Amino acid sequence: MTLDFSRDKPIYSQLVDRICGDILKGNLSLGDRLPSVREYAVETGVNVNTVQRVYKELEAMQMTETKRGQGTFITTNEERIIQLRDDMKKQLAQSFLTSIEALGFSKEEMILVLQQK
């Protein structure tokens, strides 16, 4: 694989987003095992510690459960996933609103732009 990473955001953060996305989209199923930190490090071309940080973040979000010696698994708690999905949606919307307000755009004009794309 060896992914491309944008430089304006930490790699670990981009990987968290990617995995979150895969889970929320259903590309990964509840209970699935993620690659080991070493495997995933090789796949993506980053350091083991970076992957560890990714898995740590995911676990802190209660999106995964980590078992030493066994691996990291996507939570089987479906409610938690649903809740996370909703939280993220709200958070995305809120930070978007904050940004546009800071630059003086109205919600309505931005929605128009979005609809045109």
Added chain:
Amino acid sequence: MTLDFSRDKPIYSQLVDRICGDILKGNLSLGDRLPSVREYAVETGVNVNTVQRVYKELEAMQMTETKRGQGTFITTNEERIIQLRDDMKKQLAQSFLTSIEALGFSKEEMILVLQQK
């Protein structure tokens, strides 16, 4: 003044946003002179070099014009401001779309959330 800065973004970047916003919103008018780097540094409680970086960025965006010995002024080129406003609007929209796509949200469902706020 002595502003509060969020820790998740560089200070210089937050100041750029603030001034951009003030210009785009019309709080600052075309041709207005910004405070001197030293004044603004004291006002905001940051270092002169940080303010200098802010003014440099603004000039690179052609949002201001800097005259050595005189000060930094908001461009009188109204077209440029209009263009910047439009560019930023599109850029905001695009990065929003990229984010929501990465996490598996649809444009439509996000617009609904935005409208409810």
Added chain:
DNA sequence: CATAGTGTAATATACAACTAGTACACTATG
């Protein structure tokens, strides 16, 4: 033409975030 107020530049320092290399600790399995 001296002076004070502009922006600009260079250097050193400090600190935090990020990443990498390496070694350690736990678990399943034959």
Added chain:
DNA sequence: CATAGTGTACTAGTTGTATATTACACTATG
């Protein structure tokens, strides 16, 4: 109980950001 495969922890180096300090270059003004 040895071994291979897990996650974890420690240390160090790099980079970006911010600060402090100092000096320089230009402009307006008395």
